[in-house]
Amino acid sequence: MxxxxxxxxxxxxxxxxxxxxxxxxxxxxxxxxxxxxIIGLALAVMRLSNRRWVQRIAETYVWMFRGTPLLVQLIxxxxxxxxxxxxxxxxIESxIIGLALNEAAYLSEILRGGxxxxxxxxxxAARALGLNPFQxxxxxxxxxxxxxxxxxxGNSVNGLLKTTSIASVISMEELLRRGQILMQQKFQVLxxxxxxxxxxxxxxxxxxxxxxxxxxxxxxxxGGLADRQLARDDR
Amino acid sequence: xxxMIDRRGLLQAGAAVSTLALTATTISTGARAQAKIAPPNLIxxxxxxxxxxxxxPPMQFVDDKGELKGMRVELxxxxxxxxxLTPEYIRTEFATMIPGLAAKRWDMINTGIFFTEERSKLxxxxxxxRAAISFLSARGNPLxxxxxxxxxxxxxxxxxxxIEEKRTREVAxxxxxxxxxxxxxxxxxxxxxxxxxxxAGQSDAATCIDATAKFQENRGDFTRxxxxxxxxxxxxAFANKPLADAVVxxxxxxxxDGYYDKLLDQYGVLKIEEKTFAISGPGPA
Numbered sequence: 001m002x003x004x005x006x007x008x009x010x011x012x013x014x015x016x017x018x019x020x021x022x023x024x025x026x027x028x029x030x031x032x033x034x035x036x037x038i039i040g041l042a043l044a045v046m047r048l049s050n051r052r053w054v055q056r057i058a059e060t061y062v063w064m065f066r067g068t069p070l071l072v073q074l075i076x077x078x079x080x081x082x083x084x085x086x087x088x089x090x091x092i093e094s095x096i097i098g099l100a101l102n103e104a105a106y107l108s109e110i111l112r113g114g115x116x117x118x119x120x121x122x123x124x125a126a127r128a129l130g131l132n133p134f135q136x137x138x139x140x141x142x143x144x145x146x147x148x149x150x151x152x153x154g155n156s157v158n159g160l161l162k163t164t165s166i167a168s169v170i171s172m173e174e175l176l177r178r179g180q181i182l183m184q185q186k187f188q189v190l191x192x193x194x195x196x197x198x199x200x201x202x203x204x205x206x207x208x209x210x211x212x213x214x215x216x217x218x219x220x221x222x223g224g225l226a227d228r229q230l231a232r233d234d235r
Numbered sequence: 236x237x238x239m240i241d242r243r244g245l246l247q248a249g250a251a252v253s254t255l256a257l258t259a260t261t262i263s264t265g266a267r268a269q270a271k272i273a274p275p276n277l278i279x280x281x282x283x284x285x286x287x288x289x290x291x292p293p294m295q296f297v298d299d300k301g302e303l304k305g306m307r308v309e310l311x312x313x314x315x316x317x318x319x320l321t322p323e324y325i326r327t328e329f330a331t332m333i334p335g336l337a338a339k340r341w342d343m344i345n346t347g348i349f350f351t352e353e354r355s356k357l358x359x360x361x362x363x364x365r366a367a368i369s370f371l372s373a374r375g376n377p378l379x380x381x382x383x384x385x386x387x388x389x390x391x392x393x394x395x396x397x398i399e400e401k402r403t404r405e406v407a408x409x410x411x412x413x414x415x416x417x418x419x420x421x422x423x424x425x426x427x428x429x430x431x432x433x434x435a436g437q438s439d440a441a442t443c444i445d446a447t448a449k450f451q452e453n454r455g456d457f458t459r460x461x462x463x464x465x466x467x468x469x470x471x472a473f474a475n476k477p478l479a480d481a482v483v484x485x486x487x488x489x490x491x492d493g494y495y496d497k498l499l500d501q502y503g504v505l506k507i508e509e510k511t512f513a514i515s516g517p518g519p520a
Contacts, residue, residue, distance in 0.1 A: 075428075075431075078432075078435070078437060079431045079432055079434070079435035079437060080435070081435075082435040082436050082437060083434060083435045088435070088436060088437070090437075091421070091437075168424075169423070169424060169428065170423075170432075171392065171421035171422055171423050171432070173422070177395075177422070180330055180395060180396070181395065181396075181422065183330070183334075184330060184395070184396040184400070186353075187333055187334060187337075187357060189334045
């Protein structure tokens with residue numbers, strides 16, 4: 001076997017089967033984030049509730065889904081549930097549900113941390129001004145919490161882009177699995193996996209760019225512009 | 236007088252000990268000398284390192300004590316013994332085996348790897364077994380599979396990378412060319428997971444070789460709906476020619492002993508058609 005095959009390498013870059021896999025990876029990531037964020041936010045709010053039983057439910061969920069491997073969760077959802085006669089979900093449904101439930105547990109902790117970082121005085125002042133709990137949460141706490149949430153959340157998204165490859169264990173043909181399948185055809189192992197790595201890198205770089213802009217938006221009150229504004233006012 | 240006896244006793248004891256030591260050294264050097272092949276034709280001196288995917292009873296599997304069992308394990312162990320080597324197994328998925336052989340992680344692939352033209356150009360393949368492909372269905376064959384065409388419009392789960400996957404995709408092509416409903420091929424990391432998908436009803440059929448399918452049928456989990464299709468030869472595969480030749484010699488010896496015939500008959504596996512073993516195909520360029 002030769003050391004490196006440039007023809008094979010460039011060939012895999014333009015391989016539609018492989019590029020389609022990248023689309024599947026992005027699709028899985030976006031769906032997981034959408035459902036995972038909703039469930040995660042619900043869990044975070046439940047954790048911060050005054051009622052102990054509400055807290056307990058959220059705590060147990062997070063404990064279970066963070067405490068077991070994603071691979072095991074996917075296999076249980078995809079093959080365990082039908083075997084027990086409960087419900088039969090197809091590959092895509094199982095992958096999205098499994099990834100979303102798992103990611104929600106991790107996201108809930110990030111969201112909870114962000115919410116806790118907002119000084120309690122903010123909520124107190126808002127209550128003194130007559131805002132109801134929903135308004136306090138949506139208009140006062142969350143916008144400030146988001147600035148702290150974005151970096152670890154961006155980290156999660158970055159990780160999630162690659163974690164979706166675990167769905168291959170239930171036969172989902174996302175990017176990495178397609179790379180493995182192509183590898184079996186001509187055994188140009190290094191060439192295929194380098195292309196797969198570069199495609200992943202491209203996707204995470206795109207996300208980095210988006211994340212930077214989101215961070216700038218939510219941090220605009222704290223950035224250089226605000227400091228310059230304050231300095232001008234003091235003169 | 237007592238002192239003289241003691242000295243003689245000591246001398247005799249000393250002689251006995253040194254004879255024992257000499258014999259022991261001779262025996263151990265004798266055992267080392269027996270190893271018919273050594274580095275650089277082997278990765279580790281005195282050891283035949285083989286890759287195996289032990290998820291295919293009765294050919295290769297792990298019993299409940301965690302020990303490797305199966306026809307292929309027994310045959311390879313006997314070959315290693317003939318060459319004076321200790322067998323060592325690395326359990327890994329099929330997809331990693333051919334690259335691993337090139338990367339010198341193991342001396343030999345022992346997983347019933349099937350002979351193909353492309354593979355015979357990448358490694359030295361020594362056919363030793365003939366196997367055909369079967370399609371397992373849920374117990375009782377509820378969908379009534381009898382021929383390959385019956386698989387049209389259904390989902391087939393299979394292990395990634397092996398000949399079984401290739402043949403399953405060929406079935407999909409055959410079905411497509413006949414204008415029937417398309418076959419969905421679902422690839423899993425290993426046969427265990429592919430069978431699990433069938434058990435859960437996520438797939439309608441699972442592909443594997445005849446012997447494994449029979450075993451699964453006997454266990455009562457599934458029915459061997461279709462069998463005996465795409466017969467082909469299974470091989471040991473090597474990256475190193477002297478080692479391949481040595482194992483060919485060992486296999487021929489085992490045939491002369493009658494061990495090979497007895498073992499394959501015991502497992503109900505077809506023997507190769509040729510009378511002697513040999514490397515098949517050109518090998519790496």
